Amino acid sequence: MSLPRVLITGVDGLIGKYTVRLLSSFFPVLAVSRRMQVAVATGNEVSHAHTDLLDSEEVGKLRDFRADVIVHLAASIPSSFEDEQVAMTNQSIDANIFNLAKESGASVIFCSSVSVYENRQGPWSESMTLAPCSIYARSKLDSEKLFSTLESGALSIRIASPYGVVEPIRKGVLFHFLREAVAGRALTLHGEGLRTQDFIHARDIANAILKIVRFWNKDTGLAKRGVLNIASGAPVSMIELAQLVLKVTNSSSPLHFVGGEEGGDDYRSAISIEQSAHLIDWKPEITLLDGVTHLLKSFEGKNEDWFIVGRAR
Template sequence: MDTPAIRDRTILVTGGAGFIGSHLVDALTPQNEVRVLDDFTTGDRTHLSDDATVIEGDIRDPIALQRAARGVDLIFHHAALVSVAQSVDEPRQSNRTNLEASLLVLEQARQEDARVVVASSAAVYGHPDELPVSETAGIEPTSPYGVQKGALDRYTRLYEELYGLPTVALRYFNVYGPRQRGPYSGVISTFIEQARADKPITIEGDGQQSRDFVHVRDVVRANLRAATTDAVGEAYNIGTGTRTAIADLAETIRDATGSTSPVVHREPRVGDIRHSGADVSKASRELGFDARIGLESGIRSLVGASEPAGQDAGTVREPHSEPESHS
């Protein structure tokens, strides 16, 4: 199916200067009035279209949020503290950003009668009992980040049930693509940076752990579908439905970059999720969403881009079941 057009709307993207948010802003600005609320802690101004209205502010600040959301028709909520490790070290700070501030967004949306699409995460599932994991699986997060995303996910759907506010939660699996960089960059951007520098491609564990990697352009398409669907008050897995072993990913990236980097292994991380993969049948059936970009072609387009894939070529601190940089 073609991606539905969104036109002549006033739209707020929280975290709009971040990885996924900035791609969403790019898709929306040609035909809409788009506002971005971002504190630029991790977001990058250079990623933003000149056609977007930028409000620099903290998502936890009700005044900044009110100013950004006044009169909007639609909110895409991507602002978050996305480091799982930081959520473990500082759970209260993480909770203030990921849950308490998100409740402010939902309340502001209720005042504006604005539809809300929220970035949730596969982190809500924890260690899945069955693969692929469907939306009916148990919610058993293994980190404060996952707990916060799980609570936000449920609050988002509850606002539709209690108040009739049209809401959708999108549970992202491992998102990759251009502009994914910085200390919480995903495994693909980190591997590409290591390969380009002819440094060892470093895997924690045996490399047989697997993930569902979905390109950011497909994630944007999922957001646009969520913004127009009648199937509100629901959560949807957003992935490809295909799992890739991390060792195979490393080889694909070596081939795509023409690198001679050795692949080396370090001790596995305690508590790491062994396998993660999305059952995307609900998103396909109810949103009309199916991922279009295969992993190999996505990696080759990323390698061919002029922008470096990431900044840090150190030891990989991935993979989690969730994207570590999805704002």
């Protein structure tokens, strides 16, 4: 059985860097990015294409790689879920990748988001009827539907809140708490700190993608249709996250509650990962404690290998 040829977009992003590093150990990989060179040391030989994914002609040239699988991770990250311009940009990119897959006969793994579960009570499962309200979430769901029409097949993975050492832009509540704790400053919590969030390490996401490609290659019967949730399945409240960061950093920084509705205390992230466990034999390996400890070492410049986290090798 020949090895599948895997084309990966968005390799300069957080999930992309871990995915290229992992998949290139097993398959021929073409890493596609806007930059002239892939910024990740994989230890493996990786082909690279400098491509503007908004340019349909440039994307069309990627047919020469003869990909069997396209892992589509590229997307612009909006500053607001109501950013219409970013949503339009992402949908244009998705349409170009759809056409590439259609013309080349490649199957697609599409990186979607658990934001599509907006306004639904948990636990969030893949079979739920969806009615997202934000522009960002609606655009993700629209792209899921687009890829589902591919004759060659597509599987959308709905990802929770990813994090990792090679985050290109270190922002978000986890990085904010770490920076403040290391500096000895107060950790600010909005509302009562009761909002929950599901953090999933990018290495675990890459492992899920690897399992999908392997299952498809072995012709195990895994359908090239539908969606899978990729999350930790262990959401934490903001106050629990702050306390974990203080524990890992051994910081005496105080918690500062500012109140207000911005904290979203009523929001609960409850994501079912039972289907991923059943269909691709996947479960997250990196605990939030291990992940945050690894992040701290990175902050301090002590990581010998950014890819090795806890027991995950």
